[in-house]
Amino acid sequence: MPEPAIIVESLGKQYHIGLKESRQDTLLKSAGSWLVSPLTNFRQLRRLSRVDSDDAEDIIWALRHVSFTIDSGQVVGIIGRNGAGKSTLLKVLSRITPPSEGRVILNGRVSSLLEVGTGFHPELTGRENVYLNGTILGMRKTEVDRKFDEIVAFAEVEKFIDTPVKRYSSGMRVRLAFAVSAHLESEILLVDEVLAVGDAAFQEKCLRTMDGVARGGRTVLLVSHNMQVIQRLCDRAILIQGGQVVDDGDPAGVVETYLQDYTRDPLPEPVTFNDQLRMKGISFMQDGYVVSELADFGKPLEICLRYDVLEPIRNLLLGFDIFSSDGTHIYRTYDMLAEGLDYREPGAYESIYELPGGAFQAGAYYMELVIGVHRHGWLTRGDIRLKLDFGGPRAYDVWFPGIMGPLGAWQVHRPTVYEAKQ
Amino acid sequence: MKSEPIVIEPVSGWQMINWRELREYRDLFRFLIDRDIKVLYKQTVLGFGWAILRPVLSMVIFTIIFGNLAQVDSDGVPYAIFSYVALVPWLYFSSALSASALSLVNNTDMLTKIYFPRLVFPMTSVFSKLVDFFISFVIVFLLMAWYRIAPTGRILLIPLLIMMMMLTAAGMGVWFAAMSVKYRDVKHAMPFVTQILMYAAPVVWSGTLITERFGAPGRFLFALYPMVGVIEGFRSALLDTGPMPWDMILVGSVSAAIIFVTGLFYFRRMESTFADVA
Incomplete structure (x- = not known):
């Protein structure tokens, strides 16, 4: 039994997030806060490295109760x-x-x-x-x-x-x-x-x-x-x-x-974000049918997001990130690409994204829902995660390495060259 | 090569600097000093000429304003050399102090990415700035030859004064550096601090003024600021402006040592938070 090289015993690390800026909305108030700012700044800076304050609000535990032993x-x-x-x-x-x-x-x-x-x-x-x-x-x-x-x-x-x-x-x-x-x-x-x-x-x-x-x-x-x-x-x-x-x-x-963590059915019940938007369902469709198991990587795939807008939202950004199985962020897309940033009244909506056939390889991809309001803030980012499984018949026994499918079209022909023929 | 296990635990309270660990990083210390010196005058036309130009220009300005216009008493030696002999240790002190005070803030990328004893940073400038000091010191001898002033035997005490000057720069530098990580005010305050410290030291005026105006208690209070003893010591050793001010040097050394040791404790206490607040 070799001697352990690293022993970690109930390790914890807390941070004071501190430095919350208070916002003043009148000129007079901000002038007032500016005058006392040296005092408040001093208190905040002091708090940054002090661990004794019982002010639990600005403490976050980046690590807690972490224990493990690693053999040499x-x-x-x-x-x-x-x-x-x-x-x-x-x-x-x-x-x-x-x-x-x-x-x-x-x-x-x-x-x-x-x-x-x-x-x-x-x-x-x-x-x-x-x-x-x-x-x-x-x-x-x-x-x-x-x-x-x-x-x-x-x-x-x-x-x-x-x-x-x-x-x-x-x-x-x-x-x-x-x-x-x-x-x-x-x-x-x-x-x-x-x-x-x-x-x-x-x-x-x-x-x-x-x-x-x-x-x-x-x-x-x-x-x-x-x-x-x-x-x-x-x-x-x-x-x-x-x-x-x-x-x-x-x-x-x-x-x-x-x-x-990434499941194929991430929404057993509707989720409401910030009282502004309720996500009701996400489904994958191919050839007009809901995909339950593997999607065929060669055919277009429709990703359908169904949601209710609960209060009027201007400049909604709704879409997702797609990752490969090794964690590479392949891209993000928003439904604003359909009609630009717009104004959405309360009501039921459906945003459908069509992923062209052959864009990805057979295998697993991961998708994270991203919803935000442009220049305002996020409603959700990465809380809802889905797995996309692509399978399907392989036409040839040829390996195509890479994250993405071989998009684009080839042409093979023999250039017309005037050769002296016998 | 079996080393003792390293134990990482929450730190609390006051601790002394870990000298043994510091020793293990002496090569790094050397290379950082090396880097400071090599990089300092890169892509300049004059290069190390700046080490001479800076004190010489200051001397010219001081001689015109304080020597000629204000007729400040210069202990019976020409004002030019009187101020230059003070400027050499002074410029070392002020540049080493500022550089070491800002050393942590200027190296936050290293601070948050790698571990080594953080004390290495402020101490580096204390040593690297010596190069400028010695270059500008050569001019002292040229000026002495020009004004036909023979050095006294007290010149042998110069190394002692240099050590005191370094200790003062290190002590105050460590204090300011430890403060600067959390309170970036230090960065903005440094130019004023050095300016105030310069006029508080007998750089443009003569130390004999202190005793004349404030008597023995005043002399003691002034001597608590170690650069007073250092500068007066330089003048006595090189220009024979009077006997070696041993009382000032003694008081100054004690106070420099206290500043340094308390600085080390304060630095050590703040050290653990550097990476979190930087």
């Missing part, structure tokens, strides 16, 4: 929606911010990679930045000396190593920054979504490096939105929701739990 050598993926507390967890573990309660024990040297190229200075040369960035990440100078050639070769910037980084292309800069990070020699590595840098070829290289790191017996904690990366690299995944651990175990299983 394990590669663990942390997944969860935006704002679930993943990044806060990583910040606490990498000592950037202290926890409000609980305890963490780290056995071994820790390095954290929350961003590539922290501290890079554009005026310094590549060489100088490698040393600076390396020591910022916790390396000793002798260590950087030892790895210098390797780093430079990895980043493929040998020729420009004594050129100021400001003359680098953004790709070169990112490569150099990642190269430094990839050569950290620590027992525990905390990584936050940094693999999404550079072009496809370099990303593949980064992934392979991470793979090597993972197999090299180091303990890695990796936050990512990319479910494929999690499943490829990790031997365990932890799902965080609302600041708490909801699932922990085999990556494939945890990823499934995470995606289960």
Whole structure:
């Protein structure tokens, strides 16, 4: 039984959201509040870092009662929606911010990679930045000396190593920054979504490096939105929701739990937003029939949103985001694309979106309902989540990689060339 | 290579700086100082010439206004060199203080992305600004040769005065830096603070005025501001304006040490909140 590398015991982190701006609606009132503003500002700024106030309203717990143990050598993926507390967890573990309660024990040297190229200075040369960035990440100078050639070769910037980084292309800069990070020699590595840098070829290289790191017996904690990366690299995944651990175990299983959130029938009963709009139902139609199981990826799909407008709304934005199964945001669309921003009287409505056939591949896609009022605020964003399953006959035994279906049309013909014929 | 486990717990109350950890990051400290120095005069025409031009121009202005027009007493030495000898430590102090006070605010991207002892930031400028100091110091000897002033044996005490000057800059810099993260007022106040501090120190006027006007108690109160002792010490050592003001240096050193140590405690207390409020 190996010694655990990371022990997290009922960890909690609270934030004061503070700094609520009070709004004044008359000139006189705002002049008055302006006069006393130094005093109120001082109180608010002081409150920002104080934990003793019992004013529960402006406290949010980004993490609460989080406990887990990670054995040394394990590669663990942390997944969860935006704002679930993943990044806060990583910040606490990498000592950037202290926890409000609980305890963490780290056995071994820790390095954290929350961003590539922290501290890079554009005026310094590549060489100088490698040393600076390396020591910022916790390396000793002798260590950087030892790895210098390797780093430079990895980043493929040998020729420009004594050129100021400001003359680098953004790709070169990112490569150099990642190269430094990839050569950290620590027992525990905390990584936050940094693999999404550079072009496809370099990303593949980064992934392979991470793979090597993972197999090299180091303990890695990796936050990512990319479910494929999690499943490829990790031997365990932890799902965080609302600041708490909801699932922990085999990556494939945890990823499934995470995606289960998205159901095909998300509206067992109508949901009312802000007393302004009541969502009654969402359905998928193909060929005039409601799709219950898999939709055929080759045929157009109608997504039908049925709702009541409860009070007059001007400039309603109603639509959804579509994500691929690896979490990539493919696009957002609003029904204003039909007739522009308009004024809607109370009553029953139906907005129907037609997704052209062949736009997506066979497989799962995820959809999040987005409703807002233009320049005013959101009614809902991501609260209602749906899963779209595409299946259907494959015409050929040919693999088409990518998130989207191969849209567009090909033409194949033989150009008319006047050739001397015998 | 087996290191002790790291325990992360909620922090509370007053704590002393973790020196051992600071030692582990000494390479980073060195590279940050290096960066400061290398970057300072990048893409300028004069480069390190600025380190000379700044005190020399200030000297010319002060000599015209305070030396010639206002006829400020300069302890019997030409006003130009009288003010220059004070300007060299003063300009170090004011630039190191401002840079270190704003070091955290100017590096919030690093503060929120990576962990290392935050004390490294304000301390970096205390050392990197020494380069300008030594360059401008060379001019002192040229001026002394020009005015045919021989240095006294007390010149050997200059390193001591330099240390006191650094300690003062570090102490006040750490205080302001710790405050600046939450209260961005520091950023706007710094230009005034340094200006007030300059006129409070005997840069354009002579320290002998203090004793003449306010007697011994006044001298003691003024000496609580460590730069008074430093500047008067420089003048005594280089220009022989009087004996080494040991009383002022002693009082000033004690007060500089107190500012520094309390600053460290305050910094440490605020440190944990930096990433949250930055």
